Amino acid sequence: MNPSVIIDNLGYLMVGAWPDGPVGGLALTLILSGLSGLASAALGLVLGIALAVSAGAARAALTAGLGFLRAVPVVMLIFWTYFLLPILFGVSIPEIGTVAVALSLVGGAYLSYGVAAGIASVGRGQWEAASRSASTPGAPCASSSSRRRCGPWHRPSSTNGPRSSRTRRSPT
Known part of the structure; x- marks a missing residue:
């Protein structure tokens, strides 16, 4: 192999014919990766939440559609x-757009199952605790009339931090 071929064409391998022509090479790869990554993340989040909360015929249709996108070769x-x-x-769709759409659909289908699995992994007790506390960062406790704040976001002013496991309170 003659390395001078690569060295002589390094500019074309990096950016293609740009600025006189279309973008290509490494620059096109990075553009397509970024576009399809962002689109598949948004699509995967929306479809994953929909998959986690849906039931019946809607869930079956969503599962079939996502399974189809995962099964078809890219x-x-x-x-x-x-x-x-x-x-x-x-309408005429540019070539780069079709590749970005196809990669986004496949990536979104795979990510949606990850999002749905993450939501399903949250235990029932954690859902109940979150719905009962309904706390937001810095919100005052509903059951307390003092200045104490709820949640892990703000430590109560009466202590200097969490107690160590070695510190024991005397029963008084």
């Missing part, structure tokens, strides 16, 4: 988005 999804989106919507 290259095939890119092919479908490149040729089917213009036919379905009657």
